[in-house]
Amino acid sequence: MHPPSQKDYVSISFAEKGGGGYNNSKQWRRQSCWRKWKQLSRLQRSLILFFLVLLFICGIASYPSVTEHLRGLADGEQHTERNSILRPVVPHVLPEPVKQGPPPLPEQTSQRKLSNKRGPPFLPNRLQRKGNTSDTVVEAKAADSRKEVNEVGVISWHGAVIDTEQATEVNKDEQNKAASPANQNAKSTNESEANRPEAVREAFRHAWKGYKDFAWGHDELRPLSKSYSEWFGLGLTLIDALDTMWILGLKEEFEEAKAWVSTELTFSKNVDVNLFESTIRILGGLLSTYHLTGDTMFLEKANDIGSRLMPAFNTPSKIPYSDVNIGKGTAHPPRWTSDSTVAEVTSIQLEFRELTRLTQEPQYQAAVAEVMRQVHKLDGKLDGLVPMFINTNSGLFTHQGIYTLGARADSYYEYLLKQWIQGGKTENQLMEDYLEAMEGVKRNMLQKSSPNGLTFVGEVSHGQFSPKMDHLVCFLPGTLALGAHNGLPADHMDLAKQLMETCYQMYVQMETGLSPEIVHFNMHEGSTRDIEVKLADRHNLLRPETVESLFYLYRFTGDHKYQDWGWEILQNFNKYTKISSGGYTSINNVRDPDYPSPRDKMESFFLGETLKYLYLLFSDDPNLISLDQYVFNTEAHPLPIWPSTA
Numbered sequence: 198m199h200p201p202s203q204k205d206y207v208s209i210s211f212a213e214k215g216g217g218g219y220n221n222s223k224q225w226r227r228q229s230c231w232r233k234w235k236q237l238s239r240l241q242r243s244l245i246l247f248f249l250v251l252l253f254i255c256g257i258a259s260y261p262s263v264t265e266h267l268r269g270l271a272d273g274e275q276h277t278e279r280n281s282i283l284r285p286v287v288p289h290v291l292p293e294p295v296k297q298g299p300p301p302l303p304e305q306t307s308q309r310k311l312s313n314k315r316g317p318p319f320l321p322n323r324l325q326r327k328g329n330t331s332d333t334v335v336e337a338k339a340a341d342s343r344k345e346v347n348e349v350g351v352i353s354w355h356g357a358v359i360d361t362e363q364a365t366e367v368n369k370d371e372q373n374k375a376a377s378p379a380n381q382n383a384k385s386t387n388e389s390e391a392n393r394p395e396a397v398r399e400a401f402r403h404a405w406k407g408y409k410d411f412a413w414g415h416d417e418l419r420p421l422s423k424s425y426s427e428w429f430g431l432g433l434t435l436i437d438a439l440d441t442m443w444i445l446g447l448k449e450e451f452e453e454a455k456a457w458v459s460t461e462l463t464f465s466k467n468v469d470v471n472l473f474e475s476t477i478r479i480l481g482g483l484l485s486t487y488h489l490t491g492d493t494m495f496l497e498k499a500n501d502i503g504s505r506l507m508p509a510f511n512t513p514s515k516i517p518y519s520d521v522n523i524g525k526g527t528a529h530p531p532r533w534t535s536d537s538t539v540a541e542v543t544s545i546q547l548e549f550r551e552l553t554r555l556t557q558e559p560q561y562q563a564a565v566a567e568v569m570r571q572v573h574k575l576d577g578k579l580d581g582l583v584p585m586f587i588n589t590n591s592g593l594f595t596h597q598g599i600y601t602l603g604a605r606a607d608s609y610y611e612y613l614l615k616q617w618i619q620g621g622k623t624e625n626q627l628m629e630d631y632l633e634a635m636e637g638v639k640r641n642m643l644q645k646s647s648p649n650g651l652t653f654v655g656e657v658s659h660g661q662f663s664p665k666m667d668h669l670v671c672f673l674p675g676t677l678a679l680g681a682h683n684g685l686p687a688d689h690m691d692l693a694k695q696l697m698e699t700c701y702q703m704y705v706q707m708e709t710g711l712s713p714e715i716v717h718f719n720m721h722e723g724s725t726r727d728i729e730v731k732l733a734d735r736h737n738l739l740r741p742e743t744v745e746s747l748f749y750l751y752r753f754t755g756d757h758k759y760q761d762w763g764w765e766i767l768q769n770f771n772k773y774t775k776i777s778s779g780g781y782t783s784i785n786n787v788r789d790p791d792y793p794s795p796r797d798k799m800e801s802f803f804l805g806e807t808l809k810y811l812y813l814l815f816s817d818d819p820n821l822i823s824l825d826q827y828v829f830n831t832e833a834h835p836l837p838i839w840p841s842t843a
């Protein structure tokens with residue numbers, strides 16, 4: 198091999214290859230680059246190639262859905278069969294047929310706020326957006342996205358294709374001035390109002406399409422990778438969504454799902470399930486669907502799973518273990534502890550009590566009542582507030598001194614009130630414990646933020662107050678309102694309204710208009726903004742608590758602003774979490790509207806709860822799952838309030 202020479206370049210003539218000489222300047226530039234490349238030494242060329250490869254690898258590695266792929270694992274399950282036939286003892290309660298009439302509500306105040314601004318989230322009312330992206334910038338970014346859609350037909354989040362359908366609708370909207378349910382943040386409230394329930398049905402159908410196409414019969418859809426993930430391997434999303442389909446009037450989808458439950462769903466599986474999660478989602482979902490449809494197949498399935506969960510209560514203390522193998526009939530705590538979570542052992546009562554009422558088999562209600570009896574008399578509470586852990590051997594609270602209304606304690610409070618309502622308001626101890634706890638919240642956890650005085654619920658750790666609030670706490674405005682509606686102190690409704698405003702601000706102050714998982718409130722004077730979000734807390738899992746509370750607040754006050762707030766939230770779910778091929782995804786970063794960073798997972802509660810509460814919020818029919826006839830379990834499955842025996 199001889200070293201490169203001028204002769205070599207001349208002899209390897211591009212003019213020969215292209216056949217066009219140097220007339221074309223583009224071709225000339227290409228040839229000149231090639232010549233320069235050939236002039237480099239082998240070492241120089243190798244170095245350049247090495248850096249290019251390195252850049253390419255870094256680019257791929259920083260693409261989150263790839264890393265998500267690497268993290269995701271699908272489980273396999275084994276099957277054994279067992280049958281269970283039941284006859285209902287108590288007749289089912291049928292709801293009013295789905296109607297769309299808008300009868301005015303009694304306490305209606307009709308304080309609508311119309312917005313003529315286009316673009317994603319605007320700060321309403323008294324709060325100014327501080328430190329956040331300005332409306333103009335956000336609007337410009339949204340316009341950029343629309344431009345990108347015009348040019349290439351997709352919005353690409355570092356390679357992830359999302360929501361072309363939706364984005365295209367914006368274009369059509371702009372061009373044709375046609376109505377479209379989503380991406381119309383600035384649309385007049387009155388103009389879009391009639392379409393809101395339909396927009397939820399549309400969202401449900403889109404989510405269902407993804408589940409049907411890529412995850413049918415599996416637990417959760419992974420909409421970006423067009424696949425699924427398993428938790429229990431029991432078709433969790435399908436079961437969680439059954440009563441939502443019924444309530445939304447999606448008969449065709451419901452029939453398909455029902456056929457799967459009837460022919461494919463089996464609980465004879467060698468699989469560990471979490472007692473709480475499978476009770477609220479599966480047992481609750483099946484019981485509720487039985488009540489709505491009157492189809493005893495759902496009750497048989499409910500009794501099957503209910504009986505298979507019972508080994509969890511075989512503990513020295515009768516406080517249940519967290520996990521049960523529903524095939525083997527064995528139960529155990531998590532590997533690292535013999536503790537259970539307080540919210541988990543005290544938020545399975547509505548379902549097991551109802552199962553006993555329907556089957557007349559007393560063991561279900563007896564087991565969960567024993568848990569309540571023990572928790573009622575335990576030491577370690579702070580003004581009715583409970584710690585987060587309880588030991589399955591001793592039956593005592595552990596890790597004492599930490600109190601929260603968020604994860605691990607939240608639904609304890611919710612189920613105190615709801616059991617009291619379910620049982621016809623006769624079990625006074627439940628109501629008294631609830632009232633005491635709400636006083637405990639006021640005394641120990643309630644504070645105002647600075648500078649705008651948002652009322653929020655913080656946490657207490659060994660006597661120290663922390664201004665941290667989980668999105669999960671946003672169930673509380675709805676629960677307080679439900680209590681006030683049922684005759685508990687009227688000031689609970691005042692507090693509910695204040696906390697509702699705060700939960701709404703947790704959405705509206707974010708650049709995507711979607712709440713993070715956890716916020717911290719500023720309390721010191723001179724703060725420039727009320728809400729801070731830590732880097733690790735910026736995700737949104739499509740959770741329901743805020744729209745759940747909006748539903749209660751609207752039902753009880755008739756104030757349309759709650760519907761308008763829910764409408765904004767739905768539009769932002771459509772804007773930032775909808776995947777074009779079907780489904781919605783959790784996101785990692787609610788503070789970046791350009792790159793919310795999809796997590797590639799649609800939680801079952803998005804169909805079980807979030808969309809159901811949005812539909813009920815917009816439906817304007819107080820008889821559609823009347824709150825005087827039904828009580829919702831903590832997974833939004835309505836169960837009947839027991840008829841009075843007096």
Ligand code: DMJ
Pocket residue numbers: 608669740741742802806831832833
């Ligand atoms: C649901 O499973 C239930 O609402 C539960 O009470 C809390 N977590 C999720 C929704 O956020």
